[in-house]
Amino acid sequence: xxxxxxxRGLSKAFGTFKAVxxxxxxxxxxxxTALLGPSGSGKSTVLRMxxxxxxxxxxxxxxxxxxxxxxxxxxxxLGFVFQHYALFRHMTVRKNVAFGLSVRRVDKxxxxxxxxELLELVGLAPFANRYPHQLSGxxxxxxxxxxxxxxxxxxxxxxxxxGALDAxxxxxxxxxxxELHRELGVTSLFVTHDQEExxxxxxxxxxMNHGKVEQVGAADQIYNQPAxxxxxxxxxxxxxxxxxxxxxxxxxxxSAVAGAHNxxxxxxxxxxxxxxxxxxxxxxxxxxxxxxxxRRTDMGWMAKLHLxxxxxxxxxxxxxxEEIQGxxxxxxxxxxxRNPKVFADDRVESASDADLEPAPAAKREEEADxxxxxxxxAPARQG
Amino acid sequence: MSAQPHTASQRQxxxxxxxxxxxxxxxxxxLLVAPLVGITYYxxxxxxxxxxxxxxxxxxxxxxxxxxxxxxxxxxxxxxxxIIVALVLTRDHFPGKRLISALVxxxxxxxxxxxxxxxxxxxxxxxxxxxxxxxxxxxxxxALPSMVLVTIFISIPFVIREVVPVLEELGTEExxxxxxxxxxxxxxxFRVTLPNIRWGLLYxxxxxxxxxxxxVGAVLIVSGALQGQTETATLYILRAFDQYQDAQGYVVxxxxxxxxxxxxxxxxxFKRNSSREAR
Numbered sequence: 001x002x003x004x005x006x007x008r009g010l011s012k013a014f015g016t017f018k019a020v021x022x023x024x025x026x027x028x029x030x031x032x033t034a035l036l037g038p039s040g041s042g043k044s045t046v047l048r049m050x051x052x053x054x055x056x057x058x059x060x061x062x063x064x065x066x067x068x069x070x071x072x073x074x075x076x077x078l079g080f081v082f083q084h085y086a087l088f089r090h091m092t093v094r095k096n097v098a099f100g101l102s103v104r105r106v107d108k109x110x111x112x113x114x115x116x117e118l119l120e121l122v123g124l125a126p127f128a129n130r131y132p133h134q135l136s137g138x139x140x141x142x143x144x145x146x147x148x149x150x151x152x153x154x155x156x157x158x159x160x161x162x163g164a165l166d167a168x169x170x171x172x173x174x175x176x177x178x179e180l181h182r183e184l185g186v187t188s189l190f191v192t193h194d195q196e197e198x199x200x201x202x203x204x205x206x207x208m209n210h211g212k213v214e215q216v217g218a219a220d221q222i223y224n225q226p227a228x229x230x231x232x233x234x235x236x237x238x239x240x241x242x243x244x245x246x247x248x249x250x251x252x253x254x255s256a257v258a259g260a261h262n263x264x265x266x267x268x269x270x271x272x273x274x275x276x277x278x279x280x281x282x283x284x285x286x287x288x289x290x291x292x293x294x295r296r297t298d299m300g301w302m303a304k305l306h307l308x309x310x311x312x313x314x315x316x317x318x319x320x321x322e323e324i325q326g327x328x329x330x331x332x333x334x335x336x337x338r339n340p341k342v343f344a345d346d347r348v349e350s351a352s353d354a355d356l357e358p359a360p361a362a363k364r365e366e367e368a369d370x371x372x373x374x375x376x377x378a379p380a381r382q383g
Numbered sequence: 384m385s386a387q388p389h390t391a392s393q394r395q396x397x398x399x400x401x402x403x404x405x406x407x408x409x410x411x412x413x414l415l416v417a418p419l420v421g422i423t424y425y426x427x428x429x430x431x432x433x434x435x436x437x438x439x440x441x442x443x444x445x446x447x448x449x450x451x452x453x454x455x456x457x458x459x460x461x462x463x464x465x466i467i468v469a470l471v472l473t474r475d476h477f478p479g480k481r482l483i484s485a486l487v488x489x490x491x492x493x494x495x496x497x498x499x500x501x502x503x504x505x506x507x508x509x510x511x512x513x514x515x516x517x518x519x520x521x522x523x524x525x526a527l528p529s530m531v532l533v534t535i536f537i538s539i540p541f542v543i544r545e546v547v548p549v550l551e552e553l554g555t556e557e558x559x560x561x562x563x564x565x566x567x568x569x570x571x572x573f574r575v576t577l578p579n580i581r582w583g584l585l586y587x588x589x590x591x592x593x594x595x596x597x598x599v600g601a602v603l604i605v606s607g608a609l610q611g612q613t614e615t616a617t618l619y620i621l622r623a624f625d626q627y628q629d630a631q632g633y634v635v636x637x638x639x640x641x642x643x644x645x646x647x648x649x650x651x652x653f654k655r656n657s658s659r660e661a662r
Contacts, residue, residue, distance in 0.1 A: 051563055052562075052563075053559055053562070053563070073559075073562040073563055074562055074565050074566065074567060076563075077565065078563065079563070080559075080560065080563035082556055082559070082560060084556060086556035086557050086559065086560040087557075087560075088557055088560075088561075088575055089557070089579065090578045090579055099561070099564050099566070099574075100564035100565055103561075103564060103565050103566040103567075103570050103574070104565050144560075147560075147564065148563070148564075150564075151564065151565060
């Protein structure tokens with residue numbers, strides 16, 4: 001009952017604003033794929049176009065080998081889960097789950113059996129006769145999921161499924177969804193602005209920005225081999241160091257990191273350094289930087305160190321406590337920077353200038369303006 | 384607040400509050416309760432005999448029949464079109480939408496007498512549409528069609544004004560969810576949208592009905608108030624007092640008032656349910 005999803009050259013403009021620009025990717029049968037991007041990157045619009053809730057200006061949507069671009073929402077038979085659940089508030093949980101079966105005039109007994117089965121699956125059998133407003137956020141989202149799954153769709157589309165929940169419930173539901181997917185194997189595509197969520201749940205991640213696909217790849221690929229500066233900055237947290245290329249190294253004052261392949265000498269470049277890719281030593285090594293420690297913040301099992309390079313650029317390290325015993329403000333040490341991700345400077349976008357931990361910042365921003373997510377759509381509605 | 388004796392401003396605040404409550408009570412009692420008590424008293428004073436006599440008159444029976452017939456047609460038309468207009472106003476975007484939204488309130492601002500006159504101008508002697516309807520053999524003015532028409536016009540805003548905010552609050556996500564589950568637009572309307580707006584809609588319908596029953600001015604002008612033919616219950620009351628048949632007038636007035644009170648109780652129930660559901 002699973003089918004692949006393929007999107008080819010999908011574009012959509014709202015007025016003069018290009019919300020989605022030539023987006024192509026494919027999600028293999030039975031996998032979980034994440035559409036990851038900041039608010040306004042067009043990811044929700046892509047999902048809504050796959051569902052048929054939004055009509056693309058050009059491009060095509062193919063599910064299970066079938067061209068669906070011009071099919072109606074109803075005929076597509078795809079499961080869709082909304083960020084704010086969109087449960088039918090005047091119906092009980094049972095009626096909500098049965099809705100997709102009853103509008104298709106499924107035999108009453110079969111309906112009843114399927115609903116019981118799904119309520120059991122999502123662990124809400126005792127709540128069958130409750131109304132949505134009598135349930136917690138996490139329970140509501142599980143009802144929404146059961147409702148979407150009831151007609152046995154080939155594909156499940158989830159729009160920020162955990163976006164409206166608090167952190168703990170979000171983590172719980174994430175684990176639960178992971179297990180559910182293993183059990184059912186329904187091809188799933190979910191939209192998220194939370195890179196952690198994307199990396200943890202998805203087999204493959206499609207990173208989007210400004211309506212375009214930045215990179216498609218497995219979670220570790222996206223994290224360790226970002227294709228663009230945007231991906232390097234958006235996925236995981238990174239330090240951004242500016243320098244000049246010389247013999248395939250980026251130089252910052254008297255120090256340098258490797259990795260500047262294919263960048264001509266003399267060009268400005270940026271190196272993205274993960275906060276855990278920093279090794280501190282008391283004595284200089286072959287490729288180490290002299291740094292000064294400005295501040296130390298302990299955060300349980302690890303600590304955050306605010307460092308400064310000799311040329312004045314700041315650097316933040318996050319390391320396990322046992323690796324940095326005795327390190328404190330005022331010390332002068334040496335840092336070995338591993339796995340730098342280097343890009344020529346002309347491709348650097350403003351987004352990558354974000355300080356350490358851009359992801360939580362993006363998260364807050366997105367939650368602050370739910371309408372911003374809707375703003376991908378709002379111009380169309382307001383004409 | 385500390386345990387200090389009450390300050391002057393606090394004392395003043397309490398007095399101004401009492402004054403406000405007093406004013407509100409007086410206002411409601413003088414303007415609403417007193418007439419109600421009065422009409423009940425005079426309606427019942429004449430005794431059961433008069434009440435029986437009044438309802439025995441074919442004129443009275445016909446007047447009530449006409450009033451309720453007009454109310455029924457008005458409510459049906461305003462419900463169907465009210466829902467359509469409310470849906471269009473909340474779900475669609477087109478040039479001139481705000482103009483339509485403003486026009487919906489026009490009947491509240493225009494005197495019913497003027498509404499009646501407008502109908503005469505359109506359908507009466509020399510009116511734009513007179514020839515057309517005359518050719519079809521349909522009499523509009525001084526007949527049921529024009530009476531229904533003006534009553535519909537006058538009660539247009541109620542359903543729309545009650546349903547629009549409910550639809551806005553509801554949003555479109557539930558409807559979209561229904562589509563993704565395979566429900567057609569029609570199924571979605573009857574199974575998702577309508578149940579969600581039902582209390583607001585009933586409230587609007589009740590207001591609309593009350594307004595239709597009470598209408599005098601516009602109906603008087605277009606109907607000609609022909610006894611036993613185009614005379615509604617309210618027009619009967621006017622004539623009864625004109626002809627010094629006060630007792631009959633009171634009886635009919637009391638009946639209409641009772642019906643309105645029943646509607647009012649219904650309205651209050653709908654309103655409470657509606658606000659409870661809005662949570």
